[in-house]
Amino acid sequence: MASAAEQLAANLNLGTFSKATELKKRIWFTLGALIVYRIGTYIPVPGVDARVMGELLQQHGGGILGMFNMFSGGALGRMTVFALNIMPYISASIIVQLMTAAVPSMEALKKEGESGRKKMNQYTRYLTVLIAMFQSYGIAIGLEGMQGAHGAAVINPGPFFILSCVVTLVGGTMFLMWLGEQITARGVGNGISLIIFAGIIANMPRALASLLELARTGAISPFFVLVFVLVAIAVVVFVVFMEQAQRRVVIQYPKRQVGQRMFGGDSTHMPLKLNTSGVIPPIFASSILLIPATIAGFSSGSAGGWAPFIAAQLAHGQPLYMALYAGLIIFFAYFYTAVVFNPQETADNLKKYGGFVPGIRPGTATAEYFDRVLTRLTTVGAIYLAVVCLLPEILISHYAVPFYFGGTSLMIIVSVTMDTVTQIQSHLLAHQYEGLIRKSRIKGRVR
Numbered sequence: 001m002a003s004a005a006e007q008l009a010a011n012l013n014l015g016t017f018s019k020a021t022e023l024k025k026r027i028w029f030t031l032g033a034l035i036v037y038r039i040g041t042y043i044p045v046p047g048v049d050a051r052v053m054g055e056l057l058q059q060h061g062g063g064i065l066g067m068f069n070m071f072s073g074g075a076l077g078r079m080t081v082f083a084l085n086i087m088p089y090i091s092a093s094i095i096v097q098l099m100t101a102a103v104p105s106m107e108a109l110k111k112e113g114e115s116g117r118k119k120m121n122q123y124t125r126y127l128t129v130l131i132a133m134f135q136s137y138g139i140a141i142g143l144e145g146m147q148g149a150h151g152a153a154v155i156n157p158g159p160f161f162i163l164s165c166v167v168t169l170v171g172g173t174m175f176l177m178w179l180g181e182q183i184t185a186r187g188v189g190n191g192i193s194l195i196i197f198a199g200i201i202a203n204m205p206r207a208l209a210s211l212l213e214l215a216r217t218g219a220i221s222p223f224f225v226l227v228f229v230l231v232a233i234a235v236v237v238f239v240v241f242m243e244q245a246q247r248r249v250v251i252q253y254p255k256r257q258v259g260q261r262m263f264g265g266d267s268t269h270m271p272l273k274l275n276t277s278g279v280i281p282p283i284f285a286s287s288i289l290l291i292p293a294t295i296a297g298f299s300s301g302s303a304g305g306w307a308p309f310i311a312a313q314l315a316h317g318q319p320l321y322m323a324l325y326a327g328l329i330i331f332f333a334y335f336y337t338a339v340v341f342n343p344q345e346t347a348d349n350l351k352k353y354g355g356f357v358p359g360i361r362p363g364t365a366t367a368e369y370f371d372r373v374l375t376r377l378t379t380v381g382a383i384y385l386a387v388v389c390l391l392p393e394i395l396i397s398h399y400a401v402p403f404y405f406g407g408t409s410l411m412i413i414v415s416v417t418m419d420t421v422t423q424i425q426s427h428l429l430a431h432q433y434e435g436l437i438r439k440s441r442i443k444g445r446v447r
Helices: 002-010 014-019 021-040 050-060 064-071 087-102 104-110 114-144 159-186 191-217 222-244 280-299 306-313 319-340 343-352 364-399 407-446
Strands: 246-252 255-258 261-264 267-273
Touching: 021 159, 021 191, 021 407, 087 104, 087 114, 087 159, 087 280, 087 319, 104 114, 114 159, 159 191, 191 222, 191 407, 222 364, 222 407, 246 364, 267 364, 280 319, 280 364, 280 407, 319 364, 343 364, 364 407
Parallel strands: none
Antiparallel strands: 246 267, 255 261
């Protein structure tokens, strides 16, 4: 079986791709959905002056609002219908998963299978609406108090503007949530991750052009640009290496006799990834920090006392921002790993099918072994995530890179690209297996 899989993988070429009609449909659907998303990032919210919004992002875009604008593909800076992007849905997913681990009834609902999953998705959607309403109302109130060099941010302030702004932003978020689900079901890869990926990639060409223009005019040193590019390449290579790193636990199956034939005696391995949680912890940490930071950033134009302080503390390189960001990343690394991998359940399944780890007794001892190994791996993975995400933040705050270039964005780009390529390869392999089965059936009929 291994040699057949290797042969199929070696035969993945353009000819195979051209024959995989189902895969081509999925790719075209994904591209079409992402184009719709990009068009939506240019449809403005009624009654908002985009020039004043540009001034706000120039003044406060160095903090976490800059990250929010990056995730939204520039929609926040233009104040469009997708300004909230998909972040309320991510925040709702975090809360539902936390409740699943803390509330026994939610944990029982998770174990009900497909019906339980549908109910949890429904709860997540309802909570997404509430969070989006809360954030959009805060943005609307903040916009009414903003003043810029070109005048007020809101052309006609009042209850009608607040209502229209809330409805528009909440509707945009719900549409993106639906669009992400459609990409997941009918496209290639995780739709939510691809939407965030598209928003980051969309700003890259303009940001790089701005950096090169600053180097051409002498505003920054060409040597700095060269070092910046080399560091970016090194970080990408490091992220790819760490994302593919895994600990392979040997699993042995005993021999058993059925009649006069001997079965079993094989050994395989269980791969435990160094970073089991993937890019989820940085995204979750960012979405949690965005809830107070968004309101504080938009309210800082008014004469409030707490809003400017919060906005200043959640800027690049600030101790409060760095501590909260690192702490949330480490917490969600452990939390999400515990959600996706249950050592006791894995040990029970191995025991049921006769598998065991050499030198470890089946059952509770195996579960403790898995837990110990996974804890060590998660510790290294959490430190890796925190370093990759925080080191660029320090460089930005000290060297004033003219656009947001963080470890979070690089991790999302690399991880989503690797996952999408894996999905495409899986579809190609499935298509080739179907072709081989079809040919064997035809030959069987001919004979």
